[in-house]
Amino acid sequence: MDVANFFYLTLLSIIAFLNLPSLTSSQSCKNSCGNIPIKYPFGTGLGCGDPRFQKYVTCNQDKLTLTTHTGCYPVTSIDYNNQVIYISDPSMSTCACTQPSKGFSLDWDAPFSFHDDTVFTLLDCSTTSSPIYLASGYISENSSTTKVPQCDRTGAPICSFLYSCRAISLLNLPISTCCVYTPVDLGPSFEMDLQKLQCTSYSGFYSFNGQESNPDNWKYGIALKYKFNVYNEYPSSCSSCERSNGVCGYAGAYNTFVCNCANGLNTTSDCFFGGAFNHGSRLIPGQNGVSG
Numbered sequence: 695m696d697v698a699n700f701f702y703l704t705l706l707s708i709i710a711f712l713n714l715p716s717l718t719s720s721q722s723c724k725n726s727c728g729n730i731p732i733k734y735p736f737g738t739g740l741g742c743g744d745p746r747f748q749k750y751v752t753c754n755q756d757k758l759t760l761t762t763h764t765g766c767y768p769v770t771s772i773d774y775n776n777q778v779i780y781i782s783d784p785s786m787s788t789c790a791c792t793q794p795s796k797g798f799s800l801d802w803d804a805p806f807s808f809h810d811d812t813v814f815t816l817l818d819c820s821t822t823s824s825p826i827y828l829a830s831g832y833i834s835e836n837s838s839t840t841k842v843p844q845c846d847r848t849g850a851p852i853c854s855f856l857y858s859c860r861a862i863s864l865l866n867l868p869i870s871t872c873c874v875y876t877p878v879d880l881g882p883s884f885e886m887d888l889q890k891l892q893c894t895s896y897s898g899f900y901s902f903n904g905q906e907s908n909p910d911n912w913k914y915g916i917a918l919k920y921k922f923n924v925y926n927e928y929p930s931s932c933s934s935c936e937r938s939n940g941v942c943g944y945a946g947a948y949n950t951f952v953c954n955c956a957n958g959l960n961t962t963s964d965c966f967f968g969g970a971f972n973h974g975s976r977l978i979p980g981q982n983g984v985s986g
């Protein structure tokens with residue numbers, strides 16, 4: 695074997711070694727879940743996206759789900775430009791269907807807050823015993839008691855429109871049993887516990903869809919805002935990773951950034967050739983031409 699041949703064979707084995715993960719494993723972090731594109735800070739599994747979001751938003755069998763202590767909610771879409779995530783609640787009432795619900799709450803430590811567009815309407819509340827009808831002075835007398843938000847009187851038309859929906863009008867409820875919460879914050883613990891509030895069900899929407907008087911066409915669901923970090927900056931390492939078709943993730947005891955590349959390999963920067971790999975070596979330019 696001459697020197698040139700030996701060199702060539704060595705090169706081939708290095709290439710084979712570097713390509714091995716692409717034969718045995720595919721990209722562990724996906725860039726979509728069903729038909730929803732997945733980008734930072736969301737991820738499709740453990741080690742993908744941002745660790746703060748991973749426990750709340752997960753992808754299972756092509757379904758993206760937000761989990762809080764009150765339940766699991768299908769994610770309907772994500773507006774990455776405006777940093778808004780839209781969810782639906784299967785227990786929520788709409789113009790088409792009313793049903794009992796326990797309510798909706800965010801976890802106090804979740805990296806989400808209600809978007810200003812979200813309007814909650816509590817339905818069929820007890821006018822004699824629900825705390826939402828008590829004077830706020832009475833409630834704040836005991837400072838250890840959670841301050842309950844009061845109904846928004848300017849929201850009365852919303853109650854009229856909703857109560858005129860066929861499904862709701864069948865219940866024949868007095869309009870006084872309806873309460874609009876806006877802006878939604880649900881107090882310091884983000885709780886809407888309908889049992890505590892003594893209401894039977896609720897409705898939530900985030901847009902009149904241009905037709906305020908036509909509740910059939912309102913966009914029902916819940917809009918939540920999210921922030922990347924305290925300065926709300928998109929991590930630059932992640933944007934270069936995504937530009938190279940990688941998916942941002944994290945690994946190790948300190949949740950350090952990894953870029954999960956299409957060939958299954960993880961880098962500390964991006965998936966362009968010459969990117970620094972986590973094992974310290976570099977990809978050989980042109981490997982795809984030689985092996986493919």
Ligand SMILES: *[C@@H]1O[C@H](CO)[C@@H](O)[C@H](O)[C@H]1NC(C)=O
Binds near residue numbers: 715740943952958959
């Ligand atoms: C790459 O990182 C992801 C996310 O942390 C992890 O699930 C996967 O096992 C890693 N792959 C390799 C080949 O190290």
Ligand SMILES: *[C@@H]1O[C@H](CO)[C@@H](O)[C@H](O)[C@H]1NC(C)=O
Binds near residue numbers: 836837838839
């Ligand atoms: C305030 O409420 C808590 C629990 O509901 C109760 O234990 C406490 O005695 C109340 N304090 C006063 C001053 O009423």
